[in-house]
Amino acid sequence: MPQGLNVWEQVICEFPGHYARDGEQCGRKFPGPDEHVNRFDGPAWNVPKIYFADHDPIEGGSVEGRLVRMNWAIAEGDKAEAYGLFLGLARDPANRQRLKDAILFAGITDLQDTIINRGGYQNIGHKALRARALIDIADYLGWDNAHELFYTVVPDLACSPRLYGLWTEISNICRMEFPEHASIPKRSDKPLTERELDILTEAIVWGGPFDVNAAIMGFFKRGAGILDVGDAVIACFQRYLIDVLEHPNAFLHPTHALDYMNVVQSWTRHHDNPHQVKAVFMGARFMNDTIRSNANFPRDPTFTLEPRQNHRVWADGIAIGRLLPVLKEHVLAQDAPRSCALVDSYLERTNERHDLLDTITYAACHWQNDPHVMRNCASSLEEFRHNRTSRRDDIVRGFVKHQARYVKRAPTHDCYQVYVDYFKPANA
Numbered sequence: 001m002p003q004g005l006n007v008w009e010q011v012i013c014e015f016p017g018h019y020a021r022d023g024e025q026c027g028r029k030f031p032g033p034d035e036h037v038n039r040f041d042g043p044a045w046n047v048p049k050i051y052f053a054d055h056d057p058i059e060g061g062s063v064e065g066r067l068v069r070m071n072w073a074i075a076e077g078d079k080a081e082a083y084g085l086f087l088g089l090a091r092d093p094a095n096r097q098r099l100k101d102a103i104l105f106a107g108i109t110d111l112q113d114t115i116i117n118r119g120g121y122q123n124i125g126h127k128a129l130r131a132r133a134l135i136d137i138a139d140y141l142g143w144d145n146a147h148e149l150f151y152t153v154v155p156d157l158a159c160s161p162r163l164y165g166l167w168t169e170i171s172n173i174c175r176m177e178f179p180e181h182a183s184i185p186k187r188s189d190k191p192l193t194e195r196e197l198d199i200l201t202e203a204i205v206w207g208g209p210f211d212v213n214a215a216i217m218g219f220f221k222r223g224a225g226i227l228d229v230g231d232a233v234i235a236c237f238q239r240y241l242i243d244v245l246e247h248p249n250a251f252l253h254p255t256h257a258l259d260y261m262n263v264v265q266s267w268t269r270h271h272d273n274p275h276q277v278k279a280v281f282m283g284a285r286f287m288n289d290t291i292r293s294n295a296n297f298p299r300d301p302t303f304t305l306e307p308r309q310n311h312r313v314w315a316d317g318i319a320i321g322r323l324l325p326v327l328k329e330h331v332l333a334q335d336a337p338r339s340c341a342l343v344d345s346y347l348e349r350t351n352e353r354h355d356l357l358d359t360i361t362y363a364a365c366h367w368q369n370d371p372h373v374m375r376n377c378a379s380s381l382e383e384f385r386h387n388r389t390s391r392r393d394d395i396v397r398g399f400v401k402h403q404a405r406y407v408k409r410a411p412t413h414d415c416y417q418v419y420v421d422y423f424k425p426a427n428a
Contacts (some may be wrong), residue, residue, distance in 0.1 A: 052155050058084035063095055067102045074106045077162060079155040086154045090143055100135050101271040106157050107131030108264060108279050111286060113166040115253060116293045121161050124253065125260030125286065129375065130156060132263045170281045177217055182274035188225035191388060192232045201236040204288050205244065212288045216281055226277050227388075230265045233284045234258070234383045235391040238398035240291055242340075246305040248407035250297075253290040255376055255402060260286055262379035269386065305405070311341035318342070320349055324359045331363035331404045339404035340397065347393050356396065357381055364403045368415040376402050 009015035013026035020026040058066070058081065066085050073082035086103070089095045107128040115122050134153040138146040174181045192200070196219060203211040219229050237258060245251055261283035268276045315338070318326055323346055330339045346356055361377045380399035384392060 052079060054151060055080050055084045055087070057087035057091060059088040059091075063089065063098065067098060071102055071106055074158045075110075075162060075164065077158050077160065079158040082158045083150070083154045086150060087147075090150065093143070096143060097271075101267075101273055103131045103134065103154070103157070104128070104263070104267045104271065105273060105275065108260075108267065108282070109164060109167040109275075110157070110162055111166055111260070111282055112161075112163045113169065113285075114289050114293075116289065116296065123161060123163055125256045125263075127157055128260050128263040132266060166282055166285060167278070170278045170285075171275075173213060173217070173281070174278055178221060181220070181277045184220055184277050185225045186227050186268060186276075188223055188228055190223040190225075191228045192219060192224060194390065197232055197236060197389065197391060200232055200284075201239050204233070204236050204284055205240045205291060207288065208292070209285055209288060212284050213281065216284060220277065226268050226280060227265065227386075230261070230268060230280050230283070231383075231387045231389050231392075233280065233287070234261055234265070235387060235389045235394055237261075237287050238391075238394035240287075241398035241401050242394065244291075245294075245401070245405070247300050247303040248405055250294050251402055251406040252372070253293060254287065255372065255406070257283065257286040257290050259372070259375050259379045262383055265383065265386065306337040308337050308340035308344060311338045312344065314338070315341040315345035316349075318345070320346070324355060327356075327400075328359050328363045331360060331400065332366060334404055334408070336401055336405040339400050343397055343400045347396065353384070353393075353396070357384065357399070360396075360400050360403055366413045366416045367408050368412065370409045373403070373406070373408070376406075 010019040010026075011024055013020055013024060013029060061069075066089055070082050070085040070089070073079075073085065086099070089099045107130065110123055110127050111125065112118060112122045115124065130153045134146075134149060137149055141149070178184075200215050200219075203215040207215075216229060216233075219232075237254075240254060241251075245254070264276075264279040264283045267273070267279065315323070323342055327339060327342045327346070330342065343356070343360075346352075357380075361381065364373055364377050367373050376399070380395055380402075384395045384399075387395060
């Protein structure tokens with residue numbers, strides 16, 4: 001039974017997952033601890049319910065009318081109608097580009113206004129990530145071969161919680177402040193200046209929601225494009241990863257926001273939708289909210305991060321031809337200060353970037369049992385390739401900091417070792 005159809009079953013110990021294990025401590029409750037108590041993803045302490053049967057496609061009516069009905073059904077929580085309409089629309093290849101746009105729109109607009117004081121009742125960007133995953137995997141498998149994937153993802157978009165407060169706020173701001181927002185170009189000849197990048201960094205990392213709104217409104221009003229501002233949001237957020245984050249557990253929510261912003265940028269790059277300008281506001285607000293949420297928790301004095309600068313002389317002393325293998329070993333050792341110093345040294349000594357990104361990603365592939373590790377790889381690689389700001393190298397710096405510091409739920413390499421044993425790659 002696909003977990004995505006009802007993640008909240010974990011909190012009542014009726015589905016396996018890290019919420020059941022970490023938050024609810026289901027393994028310590030009835031029927032009591034067993035040999036699987038320390039497993040990341042299991043077991044299910046009760047038989048999972050069958051709570052959503054498969055449905056037939058819903059057809060009839062115009063494509064436009066069915067797309068509108070599908071989005072309303074998702075917003076209202078009518079999983080059966082949303083899923084049936086999706087299946088009917090997906091049958092015809094001529095509909096698929098518009099269907100992809102609609103499903104991404106549904107996932108992106110459903111986002112909490114804040115996680116502060118909300119507890120566990122939040123979306124944290126997962127619906128946008130699943131919508132993007134549905135499209136990418138269906139394109140890879142072929143849409144005629146992806147029925148099980150549709151069954152896993154589309155009903156989930158209509159599951160609770162459904163949170164549209166932030167979407168409503170941003171829609172009202174756009175309507176009042178620049179009613180012609182639907183005509184803002186994706187790219188312009190007016191990308192953000194260094195001063196504007198500083199302003200946006202200050203707003204996202206150290207400001208509040210109104211500071212973020214004001215900064216982004218100013219950029220759009222003076223002629224910046226949607227992707228220009230989105231690129232800047234991605235780049236400016238990296239300063240939080242690079243300069244502020246220390247505790248391994250504190251990376252979780254902010255990097256959810258980074259992955260959400262990656263979906264927003266991908267949506268803008270590949271689709272035309274009059275609402276895309278609003279999603280840039282939402283991504284930046286999500287980042288700012290997770291940063292302010294982290295600031296509410298007292299610092300743990302046992303998790304201080306040694307400055308990367310302490311290791312710069314050491315890093316500069318390593319020959320450029322040997323630096324990447326050394327970097328891989330320090331990422332695997334979860335030694336963030338030395339990993340970051342190595343990356344700083346490499347970025348300043350050469351213009352090569354492909355092998356550097358490949359090394360960090362290869363090191364990350366050793367870890368198992370937390371999809372957010374690999375999701376961060378995908379987001380960082382894609383956004384680095386497309387980013388047009390003067391600070392795109394900061395994406396690499398943030399990437400290595402995440403991979404060398406963020407808590408790994410399963411600190412073993414068992415899955416990687418199976419791969420090595422089976423394929424025996426030459427460089428293993």
